[in-house]
Amino acid sequence: EIVLTQSPGTLSLSLGERATLSCRASQSVSDNSLAWYQQKPGQPPRLVIYGASSRATGIPDRFSGSGSGTDFTLTITRLESEDFAVYYCQQYGRSFPWTFGQGTKVEIK
Amino acid sequence: EVQLVESGGGLVQPGGSLRLSCAASGFPFKTYWMTWVRQAPGKGLEWVANIKQDGSEKYYVDSVKGRFTISRDNAKNSLYLQMKSLRAEDTALYYCARVPSSFYYDTSGSYGYQYSGVDVWGQGTTVTVSS
Numbered sequence: 001e002i003v004l005t006q007s008p009g010t011l012s013l014s015l016g017e018r019a020t021l022s023c024r025a026s027q028s029v030s031d032n033s034l035a036w037y038q039q040k041p042g043q044p045p046r047l048v049i050y051g052a053s054s055r056a057t058g059i060p061d062r063f064s065g066s067g068s069g070t071d072f073t074l075t076i077t078r079l080e081s082e083d084f085a086v087y088y089c090q091q092y093g094r095s096f097p098w099t100f101g102q103g104t105k106v107e108i109k
Numbered sequence: 110e111v112q113l114v115e116s117g118g119g120l121v122q123p124g125g126s127l128r129l130s131c132a133a134s135g136f137p138f139k140t141y142w143m144t145w146v147r148q149a150p151g152k153g154l155e156w157v158a159n160i161k162q163d164g165s166e167k168y169y170v171d172s173v174k175g176r177f178t179i180s181r182d183n184a185k186n187s188l189y190l191q192m193k194s195l196r197a198e199d200t201a202l203y204y205c206a207r208v209p210s211s212f213y214y215d216t217s218g219s220y221g222y223q224y225s226g227v228d229v230w231g232q233g234t235t236v237t238v239s240s
Binding site: 031033035037039044045046047049050051054056057088090092094096097098099100101102103 | 144146153154155156159168169170171204206208221222223224225226227228230231232233
């Protein structure tokens, strides 16, 4: 099983600042099958990034994903009010089980 | 509109059973892998199970193997999760979700499915296991 460790646990930032979220895997993620999800209270997760760096439909270009192998990053440039949420990474490689990281909360400073 | 609507959740005693349903609409259900993901109160996301388009392949997280069964009825555009021998730790919000995929066959002779994350989620149905 691939264990995903996200850091930091909480990120306190101001509007307009840049957010950098990390997701580290215990072993290499095949084909960069790594996704990022945004979840707001009382809502289901929303796909933000898949394939480590591809933006999902409707996701603004201030969101970007990078990385490969075991180290992945989600970057949000110029935080807007609607970006404050919990973000989860997930590996969905060719073998199971799929796993999620424990989440990073991006909160308003 | 692409939509997934879960139902069937509720309060059940430890050791009991429950069957969750998920009604899909707005997309060609039979062409997609589907998945169940759960979220315990105040906790993170946990992948539970996947099922292939025709139901011929099913995969589970170890903690539910032998107790949960994922299935689908493509004629009814519906996904199911039969849960037995429920435990307190199964208490969670259960999401039904869609998994885009593409079949690959490479030059080395290996083949299978490559996925693109989980792109459509339902609102979830709550399962509470308590006496």
